[in-house]
Amino acid sequence: MADKTRFLDKDYTRRQFLKLSGKSLAGLALSSSMLSVMGVTAQAVAEGKVTTWAFPQGLLVVNADKCVGCQRCEINCTLTNDGCCSSYISRVKVTRNLYSSRNGNGLYTENNWVYFPDTCRQCADPACGNACPMGAIYAGEDGIRRVDAEKCVGCGACTQACPWHMPTVNPATKKSSKCVMCGACVEGCPSGALSIVLWDDVTAAAQQV
Amino acid sequence: MSVLNGINGWAGTVLRVNLTTGSITREDTLPKYKDYIGGMGLGYKVIFDEVPLDTDPLSEASKVVFAVGPLTASGVPCSGRMNVSFLSCWSKGYSIIDAHMGGHIAHAFKYAGYDAMIVEGQSAAPVYIKIEDEKVSIEDASHVWGKGTFEANATLAKENGDEFDVVSIGQAGENLVPMSCMVTSFGNSGGGGVGALLGSKKVKALVVRGTGAVKVARPTEVRLLSNYMIKELVGGNNNHPVPTYPQSWAEYSATSANRWAGAPHIHWEKAPGGPISAGEQPVGQINVAAMRCNKGVFDFGEISTKYTVKVGGCSSCPVRCYTEYDMDPLADYDLPTHVSNTCMPIIKMAEWYPEGTKDFVDEGDAKMILGGAGARAADEYGVWCNYGNLYEDFNMAYTTGVLQDVIPEDEWNEIPWDLMKDGDPRWVYECYRRIAMKEGVFSDLGLGTYRLYEKWGMDDASKNVAGVNFYDFVHGKNFNIGHNGYPRHHGPENCWQAGTLYSMMYNxxxxxxxxxxxxxxxAPFEAVNKRVMEHFFGEGCFDKQKAYTPINENKIKVAKWAFNGKQWHDSATLCNWMYPMTISPSKQREYIGDLDLDAKYMSAVVGEDYTREDIEFMSERISQLLRAMTAISFKLNLDSSNLRQDHDKVSDWVFDKEPDFKPFEEGTVKLDREDWEKSLDMFYEAMGWDKETGIPTRETLEKFGLADAADKLEELGLI
Structure with missing residues (x-):
């Protein structure tokens, strides 16, 4: 919570959002202008329905309440990055939360209507990269961690090491892959459950009280 | 999976599961089935080749074919459908029919690496079929046999793991009730009596996980075409192209209530994080497409928003036609409050309450709350409603006195009629439970209209207490399009001769x-609908509601386009509620849709050039096979040699309703008998069928590579 408490000051920066990537914003008191630019309500934040990721293009906002389970995020991810259509190897994951997820949510649980997309946190100290015996997971100048397909041997150590099991070894190519923050999932989301707020807009909202 | 075998679009493998022997085998899809596309076409080819059409549908020799197509899970929007083909156990002639299922299981199945699964034989004990990529097994299902579909799906999902999807039958299927279905996701179902066929094979469920991928020839093109479709061609559910409520960007709003009910004042009131507004949804914006359809508002009015959590639907579809409700008032009756459904199973539940309903909390909420109870109950027990005929039959039998006449006094007195009279939602559970458990004469309703009318004498005015033939009964709630046991699915009531023609063509x-x-x-009739339809099909092809005109060549073109097109959609598979993209919501496009889009998708996914004409030819092959199989079934099972007389006979009420009007007068939707006979002549000619019998000629069948079907017809003396 220390990160979140400090976040209450008005210095909204990409660095601060990086610390929160993939974490629910519950517990944060966001200003009305910040709520507005993110397209969410204080209640949705308080209920833990809103999660953000710091992407180079802007702040990725996931509003679980708006996710309609269509899986178009996975479809657009794999058409863009893999030249095929798949759920399992998608870098954004919604199908594994759709049926009966390990969190007790999904269509076949008591919380039938709770399902949402999830993706790589781009951790500062990445368990996936640390676990890779081939040193195949590297951070580029943009800070995005990618898998070097030349080095990857498809051992799955990254999948096991990641607390959220985000990197996925493609059964066909035997290579791991993970989110490269391309934004295809956001572009194709038909409900706005996934959206990107440009950093300039985040900064502008932060400067308003 | 296709990424391994190099095939674009199709997965490349058909799975065969024999429940008698336990054998599980695989066949290549394309050599035998490419001409039949997939889905419905593939299923019909399997049944034609492998199941004699006089086979008892519930016997060991009967088969059930689950199938998807080359566009399923290819990234193309609205490609989340699975088609299931089998012999009917309830409609006249006991011929070929399908169940059509949405949800998410079609994607899971395709990702697992299969285009189809042929289920044959019979198991001695309850089983479920488990597919995890190349690992396929027959598993013990004794612990879920006897359970409703929600419990069965939850149990099997939990046991198998969090990436498994499930479809199961309920007690209705287990008890071989013809009006039975299978249920997946949360209220997505496939009907047609498939529950009874699976029940006869002792198959409780299919459990699927697929970690593979569908190989796509031109993935960027598929993505760009999808974006183009969602931006410029898609409206609300059923592709309604104008918003119900005026929006600032839109030239038109709906002239009558339609299925694009999302608007700034329409909220998902029960979203856990507080109400979510549907906002405005301008053309050109992908990220608001799912907010357009608010089916709850269309079905029940704005009161529905009070209980709406979000909207749902099928894999890959940006238009969410299911509303996901949490209906608190049902908790007062110890009933589940979570409901998700769309269309018939939820909107017509008041038919189970022929003496009226009562509101629960708010004025006008009875239809919705009872709808929620009924949809959940039907899915729980796995009962299929035959597009509403189930409860229309109940309603008509009750109100005419037939029901009380046929049910023995002891049983009648034991039925809790007070629940019905009180408008209690437990009544509809009681109805579905009795049907699913085959309890008493009441449960005959589950036989389906054809067998029910025969058993209760409702097909003969001299054999029932009401003194009418219920097929022909001029009654506001009579949906029977003919005498075959199924209703119109948008026929004469709003789609004139064209709708009546294709409503007659199936089983x-x-x-x-x-x-x-x-x-x-x-959309406005003259400015949009008539203009766009005439752009595609020529002058006079399209009638105004309640102002019908006599049949003409261009109307026949429309009827044939719709009939063949449906076969394409259930074979590709694409959702026929959304496709084809006939009318666009875009003013810039002058509201003209894109009927070539399906061929563009097929070309981009498969990597071979397909034109609209290619697609229509392949689809017509399936139409011809359907017709030939229907003729064979009618001969073998009813000794009928004439489909025109014995299959395509339209019910009298279609012509005799609204006696104050003559046909083609403004204000009525009744049809004219002489014009109908002319419509059949013209349609048969357009399809290449004999005008007297309505059976395809050899020349027609050979044109589509169906010489084997022609041989069979000739062997039976039908051609």
Whole structure:
């Protein structure tokens, strides 16, 4: 919570959002202008329905309440990055939360209507990269961690090491892959459950009280 | 999976599961089935080749074919459908029919690496079929046998793991009730009596996980075409192209209530994080497409928003036609409050309450709350409603006195009629429970209209207490399009001769939405609908509601386009509620849709050039096979040699309703008998069928490579 408490000051920066990537914003008191630019309500934040990721293009906002389970995020991810259509190897994951997820949510649980997309946190100290015996997971100048397909041997150590099991070894190519923050999932989301707020807009909202 | 075998679009493998022997084998898809596309076409080819059409549908020799197509899970929007083909156990002639299922299981199945699964034989004990990529097994299902579909799905999902999807039958299927279905996701179902066929094989469920991928020839093109479709061609559910409520960007709003009910004042009130507004949804914006359809508002009015959590639907579809409700008032009756459904199973539940309903909390909420109870109950027990005929039959039998006449006094006195009279939601559970458990004469309703009318004498005015033939009964609630046991699925009531023609062509309700998506879409008649339809099909092809005109060549073109097009959609597979993209919501496009889009998708996914004409030819092959199989079944099972007389006979009420009007007068939707006979002549000619018998000629069948079907017809003396 220390990160979140400090976040209450008005210095909204990409660095601060990086610390929160993939974490629910519950517990944060966001200003009305910040709520507005993110397209969410204080209640949705308080209920833990809103999660953000710091992407180079802007702040990725996931509003679980708006996710309609269509899986178009996975479809657009794999058409863009893999030249095929798949759920399992998608870098954004919604199908594994759709049926009966390990969190007790999904269509076949008591919380039938709770399902949402999830993706790589781009951790500062990445368990996936640390676990890779081939040193195949590297951070580029943009800070995005990618898998070097030349080095990857498809051992799955990254999948096991990641607390959220985000990197996925493609059964066909035997290579791991993970989110490269391309934004295809956001572009194709038909409900706005996934959206990107440009950093300039985040900064502008932060400067308003 | 296709990424391994190099095939684009198709997965490349057909799975065969024999429950008698336990053998599980695989065959290549394309050599035998490419001409039949997939889905419905593939299923019909399997049944034609492997199951004699006089086979008892519930016997060991009967087969059930689950199938998807080359576009399923290819990234193409609205490609989340699975088609299931089998012999009907309830409609006249006991011929070929389909169940059509949405949800998410079609994607899971395709990702697992299969285009189809042929289920044959019979198991001695309850089983479920488990598919995890190349690992396929027959598993013990004794612990879920006897359970409702929600519990069965939850149990099997939990046991198998969090990436498994499930579809199961309920008690209705287990007890071989003809009016039975299978249920997946949360209220997505496939009907047609498939529950009874699976029940006869002792198959409780299919459990699927697929970690593979569908190989796509031109993935960027598929993504760009999808974006183009969602931005410029898609409207609300049933592709209604104008918003119900005026929006600032829109030239038109709906002239009558339609299925694009999302608007700034329409909220998902029960979203856990507080109400979510549907906002405005301008053309050109992908990220608001899912907010357009608010089916709850269309079905029940704005009161529905009070209980709406979010909207749902099928894999890959940006238009969410299911509303996901949490209906608190049901908790007062110890009933589940979570409900997700769309269309018939939820909107017509008041038919189970022929003496009226009572509101629960708010004025006008009875239809919705009872609808929620009924949808949940039908899915729980796995009962199929035959597109509403189930409860229309109940309603008509009750109100005419037939029901009380046929049910023995002891049983009648034991039925809790007070629940019905009180408008209690537990009544509809009671109805479905009795049907699913085959309890008493009441449960005959589950036989389906054809067998029910025969058993209760409702097909003969001299054999029932009401003194009418219920097929022909001029009654506001009579949906029977003919005497075959199934209703119209948008026929004469709003799609004139065209809708009546294709409503007659199947062995269950037709499930064709080509026309209703235009006739009831809320767009202005002259400025949009008539102009665009005539752009595609020529002058005079399209009638105004309640102002029908005599049949003409261009109307026949429309009927044939719709009939063949439905076969394409259930084979590709694409959702026929959304496709084809006939009318666009875009003013810049002058509201003209894109009927070539399906061929563009097929070309981009498969990597071979397909034109609209290619697609229509392949689809017509399936139409011809359907017709030939229907003729064979009618001969073998009813000794009928004439489909025109014995299959395509339209009910009298279609011509005799609204006696104050003559046909073609403004204000009525009744048809004219002489014009109908002319319509059949013209349609048969357009299809290459004999005008006297309505059976395809050899020349027609050979044109589509169906010489084997012609041989069979000739062997039976039908051609």
């Amino acid at each position: 269950r309700d037709c499930m064709v939405h080509h026309m209703i998506n235009v006739t009831s879409n809320g």
